[in-house]
Amino acid sequence: MVIASGGRHASLAAEVITRRASVVAVGDDLDGCRQLLELEDQARTAGVSLVVGAALSPGLSGLIVRSMLPRLETCTEVHIAMHGTAGPACARAYHRSLSGWSPTWRDGEMTSAPGGGGRELLWFPEPVGPQDCYLAEIASPLLLHRSLPDVRRISVRRSARRRDRVTSRLPMMKAPHSEGGLGALRVELRGVDHRGEQVSLVRGVAEQVGTASAAVASVFTEAVADGLLHPGLVLAGDPVVAEHRLLHRVVARGIRLQEYSGAAEGNASSPV
Secondary structure, three states, rough: OOOOOOOHHHHHHHHHHOOOEEEEOOOOOOHHHEEEEOOHHHHHHHEEEEEOEEEEEOOOHHHHHHHHHHHEEEEEEEEEEEEEEOOOHHHHHHHOOOOOEEEEOOOEEHHHHHHEOOOOOEEEEOOOOEEEEEEOOHHHHHHHHHOOOOOOOEEEEEOOHHHHHHHHOOOOOOOOOOOEEEEEEEOOOOOEEOOOOOEEEEEEEEEEEEHHHHHHHHHHHHHOOOOOOOOOOEEEOHHHHHHHHHHHHHHHHOOOOOOOOOOEEEEEEEEE
C-alpha cells in the first residue's frame, strides 16, 4: 500500500503491516515519521517492507545524497533545501512547518530550532534560481541520520516569503491551491574527497513537487514488488537504494537531475 494522504500515517501503516502487506509512506511530518519508525520491528516480524519518506524530501533528497557519497572519502555535512509545494495537503504541511521546530543533527545531538529562522540565500536548479530559505519542521534530518550516522551535521530548509513566515502561526487565510507551480530540491554535501581536499557537492531538481514525489513513490513501490527491498525499515538514504540504482529509475521517469558545476560565467547548473 502506498499511503499518500495528508496527516500522519502510523495507525494505517500498522493495520496494513498486520495484514502482511508492505507500506510505502509519502510524507514529511516529523512526529508522523517518528511514529512510523516505531513500526520497524513489527514490519520485520511480518516479513514486509516499510518505506518511510518516499516523496521529494524525505525521499528524493536521500537518493541524491546516496548517489554523491562515493565521490567523498568522508562526508561531514548534508544540507537540504526545498522550494514549492504540491497539492492542498502539502501546502498545509508547508504552512505548519514554518511555525514548528526544525530538527538539526549537530555533532552527536539532534537539536531543534524555531521554524522560520536561520535565513540563507540558496541557489536552486534553473529556472528556479536564488531563494531565501529558512529552517522548517521536516523529518529529513531525522531519517538521514538513521542512514548516515557518521555525518556530523544535517539540516533542512525551505523557501519562504516574509508573508509566509508572518502568517505561519495563524490559520491559513484561504484554501490552498489544487497544485503548486514549479518546485525545486537542493542537496549539498560537504566533506573531504579522495585527494584529501575539502569540497562541496550540490545536486538538485527543478520539477513539479507532486510529479517528483510520485516518481519516487512509484520507484519504491516497484522495488517492493520486485523483491529488491529487505523486510523491515527502508529509508531513501540507505545503501540498498544505491545497490539497486533506484535514483536511475527516478530519472528514467523524467525527473531531470542538475549539478552545480562551479562555472565562473553563464549557467552554473549542468544536467547530470
